[in-house]
Each structure stands twice: as C-alpha cells, then as structure tokens.
Amino acid sequence: MNLLRSYLADFVALVFPQLCPACGESLVAGEKIICTNCLFNLPLTNFHLQPDNVVARQFWGKVNIQGAYALYYFTKGGKVQNLLHLFKYKGMRKIGPVLGNIAGGQLAKSDIFNTVDVIIPVPLHKSRLKQRGYNQSACFAEGIVQKLKVPVDETSLLRIKATETQTHKSRFSRFENMQQVFEITDPEKLKNKHVLLVDDVVTTGSTLEACAALLLEIEGLKLSIAAIAYAE
Numbered sequence: 617m618n619l620l621r622s623y624l625a626d627f628v629a630l631v632f633p634q635l636c637p638a639c640g641e642s643l644v645a646g647e648k649i650i651c652t653n654c655l656f657n658l659p660l661t662n663f664h665l666q667p668d669n670v671v672a673r674q675f676w677g678k679v680n681i682q683g684a685y686a687l688y689y690f691t692k693g694g695k696v697q698n699l700l701h702l703f704k705y706k707g708m709r710k711i712g713p714v715l716g717n718i719a720g721g722q723l724a725k726s727d728i729f730n731t732v733d734v735i736i737p738v739p740l741h742k743s744r745l746k747q748r749g750y751n752q753s754a755c756f757a758e759g760i761v762q763k764l765k766v767p768v769d770e771t772s773l774l775r776i777k778a779t780e781t782q783t784h785k786s787r788f789s790r791f792e793n794m795q796q797v798f799e800i801t802d803p804e805k806l807k808n809k810h811v812l813l814v815d816d817v818v819t820t821g822s823t824l825e826a827c828a829a830l831l832l833e834i835e836g837l838k839l840s841i842a843a844i845a846y847a848e
Contacts, residue, residue: 637702637711638695649714650699658696659689661846664726671846674821679828681839682810683728686818686846687719696845700816709750715844716759723812724763729840733809735760735768738827739798741778752816756844760814772806773827774799798830808836819847 634643636651638658643651663669663685672684688696703711723729737753745751757768777797800806811831815824824841831839 637708638699640698649710654695655718658699659691659694661686661689662722663846664722664729667728671818671821671841671843674818675825675828675841678825679832679839681828681841683726683840684818685719685723685726685729685841686843687715687722688845690817690845690847700845703755704748704752704816707749709752709755712752712755713759713762716756717762718759719756719842719844720760720763723760723842729812729842730764731810732764732766732812732840734766734806735764735812735814736773736827736831737768737770738813738815738823739770739773739775741775743778753814756816757814760812760842764812766812769805772800772802773831774801798827800830800834803834806831806834806837810838810840812840812842815841815843817845817847818843 635641636643636647636649636654638650638654641651641653643649661669663671667683669684671686672681675681675684690696690700699711699715702708723732735757737751737757739753740748740751751770754768754770761768775797776799779797813824813827813831818824818841824843828839828841831837
C-alpha cells in the first residue's frame with residue numbers, strides 16, 4: 617500500500633508539479649514550498665550579527681530601537697522579489713512561515729533579539745486584509761515564534777486608515793502617507809515589554825517608523841524591528 621501511495625504521489629508530481637516560488641523549478645521529493653538550492657543560495661544579509669547594519673542606520677536619529685534585521689537582500693528581478701510577489705499577491709501564504717522559521721533561527725542566536733517578549737506584525741487595514749485574505753507580516757511572524765517561543769499580538773496595534781500603495785512614492789511622500797494611520801488599542805498590555813515589530817520589506821522604513829514612533833510612546837517599551845527583505 618505504501619509503495620502504491622509513493623507511485624501515485626510521483627505520478628501526481630509529474631503531471632501537476634509543484635514549483636519553487638523563487639526560481640520556478642519543480643520541487644523534488646522531500647522539498648516543501650522552497651527548493652533546497654534556493655534555501656541555501658538566497659542572499660542572506662546576516663544582519664543579526666551586525667548591530668550597526670544598514671537597516672538599523674535607517675532609523676538612527678528618528679526612533680530609538682534596540683536592533684534591526686532583514687533576512688534577505690531584495691533586488692529587482694531577483695529570486696527574493698519572485699518569492700515576495702507570490703507571497704503577497706498570489707495567495708501563497710505558506711511562504712511566510714517558512715521564511716519566518718529561518719529568520720527566527722537567526723534571531724534566537726542574537727543577544728538583542730532573544731530578549732523579545734512579544735511580536736507585533738505591521739497591521740493591514742481591514743479592507744486590504746479582506747482583499748488579500750491574510751496579513752503577510754503576520755504569516756512571517758508565525759514562523760519566527762517557532763524559534764523565539766514568544767506570543768504574536770495582532771490586536772494592540774491597528775491600521776485605522778487605508779493608504780495608497782507605497783511602491784512608487786518618494787521617501788517624503790511615503791512618510792507623509794503614513795501619518796495618523798495607526799492606533800494603539802491597549803498600551804498597558806505592552807508596558808515594559810521588548811516588542812519585535814515585523815514587516816515584509818524595508819525600503820525607506822516609513823511604515824515601520826510610523827509604527828515605532830507610536831509604540832515608543834508606551835512607558836518602558838523597548839523596540840526591535842525585523843523584515844523579510846531589505847531593498848537596496
């Protein structure tokens with residue numbers, strides 16, 4: 617029976633091959649979501665080993681953060697862009713936890729990030745959430761918690777204003793677009809906590825900066841930032 621199931625699985629894979637969302641090649645037996653070659657060769661930043669990395673420097677003089685991190689470098693037309701496009705816009709939510717698990721493994725080795733108490737994903741407005749069906753940052757957080765062993769909080773920070781896409785805006789326009797977009801619902805819950813704020817891509821950092829400024833108004837709160845990718 618097991619042999620028959622194996623032959624059937626091989627036949628289904630041959631007729632309906634699962635493709636790696638990063639490179640487009642067929643997944644082979646034992647591979648899940650992302651192929652082994654991509655898992656080993658996607659452009660890791662290793663920012664968890666560099667406290668003064670380029671993501672952290674984006675926030676210097678703006679908001680006081682403990683640490684900043686991105687898992688991969690994002691380049692136009694590259695494999696990381698392929699991954700993120702399918703993850704955000706084509707319903708492949710399973711990519712998020714896989715990448716989060718990898719990121720969580722790195723963050724758990726950092727003296728800064730292994731003191732995190734709670735993870736807060738950058739929220740989507742309810743209209744965008746209904747359209748997409750899931751919050752990509754929350755999916756990423758699902759994987760991180762497997763390694764950091766801390767809760768995810770999706771209720772304390774809300775997006776109360778729908779905004780236009782940030783993709784083609786200048787840095788100033790992005791910052792202006794993010795004013796009065798977010799709201800804290802329960803500041804007492806986050807007092808004296810080390811919060812890890814997670815997003816998908818860091819470009820100008822305007823969304824993260826807006827969230828961070830609001831969170832840091834809470835008494836005793838310490839803040840770190842993590843993302844799937846940094847766009848150079």
